[in-house]
Amino acid sequence: MHNGTTITQFIIEEQRHIQGASGDFTSLLNDIITAIKVISNVVNKGALIGVMGSAGSENVQGETQKELDVITNEIFIKSNEWAGHLAAMASEEMDDVYPIPAQYPRGKYLLVFDPLDGSSNVDVNISVGTIFSILRCPGECATHPSAQAFLQPGVQQVCAGYALYGSSTMLVLTSGHGVNGFTLDRDIGEFILTHPNMTIPADTKEFAINASNQRFWEPPVQRYVEEALAGKTGPRGKDFNMRWVASMVAEVHRILMRGGIFMYPKDTKDPAKAGKLRLLYEANPMSFIVEQAGGASSTGRERILDVQPDGLHQRVPVILGSKNEVETVISYHKD
Numbered sequence: 001m002h003n004g005t006t007i008t009q010f011i012i013e014e015q016r017h018i019q020g021a022s023g024d025f026t027s028l029l030n031d032i033i034t035a036i037k038v039i040s041n042v043v044n045k046g047a048l049i050g051v052m053g054s055a056g057s058e059n060v061q062g063e064t065q066k067e068l069d070v071i072t073n074e075i076f077i078k079s080n081e082w083a084g085h086l087a088a089m090a091s092e093e094m095d096d097v098y099p100i101p102a103q104y105p106r107g108k109y110l111l112v113f114d115p116l117d118g119s120s121n122v123d124v125n126i127s128v129g130t131i132f133s134i135l136r137c138p139g140e141c142a143t144h145p146s147a148q149a150f151l152q153p154g155v156q157q158v159c160a161g162y163a164l165y166g167s168s169t170m171l172v173l174t175s176g177h178g179v180n181g182f183t184l185d186r187d188i189g190e191f192i193l194t195h196p197n198m199t200i201p202a203d204t205k206e207f208a209i210n211a212s213n214q215r216f217w218e219p220p221v222q223r224y225v226e227e228a229l230a231g232k233t234g235p236r237g238k239d240f241n242m243r244w245v246a247s248m249v250a251e252v253h254r255i256l257m258r259g260g261i262f263m264y265p266k267d268t269k270d271p272a273k274a275g276k277l278r279l280l281y282e283a284n285p286m287s288f289i290v291e292q293a294g295g296a297s298s299t300g301r302e303r304i305l306d307v308q309p310d311g312l313h314q315r316v317p318v319i320l321g322s323k324n325e326v327e328t329v330i331s332y333h334k335d
Ligand code: AHG
Pocket: 063, 092, 114, 116, 117, 118, 119, 120, 210, 246, 247, 248, 249, 264, 276
């Protein structure tokens, strides 16, 4: 039995500090929270409700869609299209922008999301998540929302968050005043503030990278990992530990809880791709959260939040986590 702060209470109280806030944003977040609760339930029921396996289709990036990729995308759209806060949505699972249908009012925000991150893990019952980012709709975009309206650098995000469907379901949020974590109490159907003011320790001895790509990495990342592996007697003078969940949400959550560095760097595997992760709905929201928690996030050459997007599904190299360790990797890029 707890008597904690519910997420709705938290958002309303936070909104009181923002001058001119109309309640629109609170209401939008509430719809996102509803979507996340529905997704949590569907992911949790899994094979019991016949939602596992492949959907037999591909997304715009040529990745095979899981049944759950398609279902969770639909859940997000249905929860968020009706209320009048959004002009349009965009997601990993849709080729183009989804303008709010004509029968609903349009609002001043844009929502971009990865409905199911780490979906290759879903069939094996390993943690997956949802990532989202809220942007303002610039100019007259509410009448004609185009892909162009979404191409804003990450510094312009109004809010970013992720849900982690792990051993418990958590929601971690920032709207530019620190990072707070909420845990879903299934019995009462509410997210309760359990992790106020999350911060990332500046130092770490834990790194995360898909080492099967090693031969494709650039020299700075080769050097960083080689030195970490050399341990106490190597140039870094400390032993490192390694983790790779293959769900970015789980990886970032671990880093928020105990520090660490996560890398999906630029590689030469497919020269047409600058990295694997997508800027608008993976790298930007996660970078906003990580920076707000005192960590750092970079491509190796540039702060991710400063990257000017040139496409809805643009990819970007990602190096994020404990500040001093990310700085080390950046410095190797300068050498
Ligand atoms: P998604 O399931 O949304 O396509 O994203 C998966 C991403 C990310 O969550 C994870 O860090 C990375 O892909 C894992 O990639 P590898 O399979 O190359 O390890």
